[in-house]
Amino acid sequence: MKKTKLIRINDVKDLDLTHTFECGQCFRWVPAGNGAYAGAAGDKAALISLEDGTLTIMATGGDEEFWRNYFDLDTDYGEIKAALAAGEPRIAEACRYGSGIRILNQDPFETIISFIISQNNNIPRIRKNIESLCRKYGSPVEGSEELSRDGGTVYSFPAPRALAEAEVSDLADLKLGYRSGYIKASAEQYLREGCPDCREELLGFHGIGPKVANCIMLFGLRDTAAFPVDTWVKHIMNDMYGFGMNDVRGMQAFAAEKFGPLAGYAQQYLFYYYRDRK
C-alpha cells in the first residue's frame, strides 16, 4: 500500500476552505465532515483541513511547494481586500462575506476543460459532468481511498491525449451535451500546440469565448486582471452599479479602471457574495 504524504502549513491567513472550494472556481472538492474537504487537483487526491491557522493536507502527491502554490499562500489577501475597498468602497461587504476566498492556481488543462463544460450550465451539474469525465477518462489515483469522503477511489483529471482520442458520442453519453465536440476539439488542439498562454490563443479554441477565456486566464494562468462576466456578474453590475444587462464592455472597463490588476479577485468576491444570497 502506498503511503500518503502529510503536510502541515502554519500561520495561514485569509483562508476559509468553504469559501475557497465553494465559490465557483473549482468543481472537484466536497465537504468531508468537520470542515474538511476531500477531492483532487489534477492527478493528486487529497483530504484537507484547517484549524487555528494550520492547514493540514493529506495527499497522494505534491510537495509542500505544490500545495503552497495551489492555495496561493504567498499572496497577501489582507492587502488585496484593503486595496479593493480603497478603489471601490461598495465592494467591502462582499470582501468581508467571502473573506476566506483564495484564488487557486489550478492546472491549465483541467481549467480549460472544466470551464468549457461550465458554459450555459449550473454548478451542481458541472460538478457531476466533471466527475463522470474523470471516472471514464481519468486514472484511479493510487492510495486515494483513504482520503476520499466515502472510501471510494478518486480518479485523476483526464490527460489531454485521453480526451483528444475520445469519441464524441462517448462524451455525449456522459451527458456533456453539445459541449462534447468542444471538449474533443480543444483537447486535440492542446495536444497539438501545447498549453495556450494568453487570451487570444484561448479564443482560438473551439468552445472558448470571452467569458470562458477569462475564467481560464484567472483560475489556470494566474492572470488576476481577468474579469469574467457571466450571468451572475451581469446581475451584480446591473444591481450595484446600474450597467445595462448587455453592457459587458462597460462592465469590463469599470473593473479595469477601479480594480486594475486585482479585478479577478474583485470578481470572485462579488460572485460568491451575490450568488450565495439567492
Place this chain on the structure above:
DNA sequence: ACCCAGGTGGCTT
C-alpha cells in the same frame, strides 16, 4: 410548459 444555468458558434442584417 416555460425559464434558467459561471456562453459560444454560426448565420443574418
Place this chain on the structure above:
DNA sequence: AAGCCACATGGG
C-alpha cells in the same frame, strides 16, 4: 459590429 437563435441537460 450587432442582433438572433440553436445547442443538451436537468432543476425550479
